[in-house]
Amino acid sequence: MSGPQCCENPPSLSSSCGNGKVEEIGGLKCYVVGSPDSKLAVLLVSDIYGYEAPNLRKLADKISAVGFCVVVPDFLHGDPYDPENAARPLPEWLKDHGTDKATEDAKPVIEALKGKGVSAIGAVGFCWGAKVVVKLSKGPYLQAAVLAHPSFVAVEDIKEVKAHTSILGAEIDKMSPPELVKQFGEILAAKAPEVNSFVKIFPRVAHGWTVRYKVEDNAAAKAADEAHQDMIDWFTKYLK
Numbered sequence: 001m002s003g004p005q006c007c008e009n010p011p012s013l014s015s016s017c018g019n020g021k022v023e024e025i026g027g028l029k030c031y032v033v034g035s036p037d038s039k040l041a042v043l044l045v046s047d048i049y050g051y052e053a054p055n056l057r058k059l060a061d062k063i064s065a066v067g068f069c070v071v072v073p074d075f076l077h078g079d080p081y082d083p084e085n086a087a088r089p090l091p092e093w094l095k096d097h098g099t100d101k102a103t104e105d106a107k108p109v110i111e112a113l114k115g116k117g118v119s120a121i122g123a124v125g126f127c128w129g130a131k132v133v134v135k136l137s138k139g140p141y142l143q144a145a146v147l148a149h150p151s152f153v154a155v156e157d158i159k160e161v162k163a164h165t166s167i168l169g170a171e172i173d174k175m176s177p178p179e180l181v182k183q184f185g186e187i188l189a190a191k192a193p194e195v196n197s198f199v200k201i202f203p204r205v206a207h208g209w210t211v212r213y214k215v216e217d218n219a220a221a222k223a224a225d226e227a228h229q230d231m232i233d234w235f236t237k238y239l240k
Helices: 054-064 090-095 099-115 128-137 155-159 178-189 218-238
Strands: 021-025 028-033 040-045 069-073 120-126 144-148 164-172 197-206
Touching (some): 021 099, 028 054, 028 099, 040 054, 040 099, 054 069, 054 218, 099 120, 099 128, 120 128, 120 218, 128 144, 128 155, 155 178, 164 218, 178 197, 197 218
Parallel strands (some): 040 069, 040 120, 120 144, 144 164, 164 197
Antiparallel strands (some): 028 069
């Protein structure tokens, strides 16, 4: 069961932030930023707080600045988790937002991008979204994947991964503690050279830090920036 760390530091949602625009792709509303002519696309799969989170959209803008078309689909269908709604605690909310459904919802988005001429696709999954990215990585949908402080990801999932995979873990993480992340890394390392991997555990940060950091916290923002650059480097290397 998901713990309190999944809910910490909720963002102030704002659909007006970011340099991109919202459009429909593959039947889902998506925040889209970057060159529409790019042959390389990156999907960002949000955590439980959804695709309008300002830090998530700022990250989409940052990744797009190096040449990728970045797409952030609304896999939560306008229903992000609301920590203020005591009548619908996280376990109840999760019943309505299974990662199996989100994985299926992602496939038409990917097909639509391919139909526009995209030749290689990567994805980053944050917390809840990491499970979705892992499931997509088991099939032919992604060439490169990043799992940022994953939730609900099991050893058996990692054994089936086929995309080049980077895992960015947190030192303070009950959902995927460093020991589990290291185990994921050992499994991935055994898949080389067919599947290349990179595993990094960031010190002094907690679950969710890459997108739920406080902007005014310089140390937190610096750690998030480092993780963002690792993501960009991974996609630059493996999306061709």
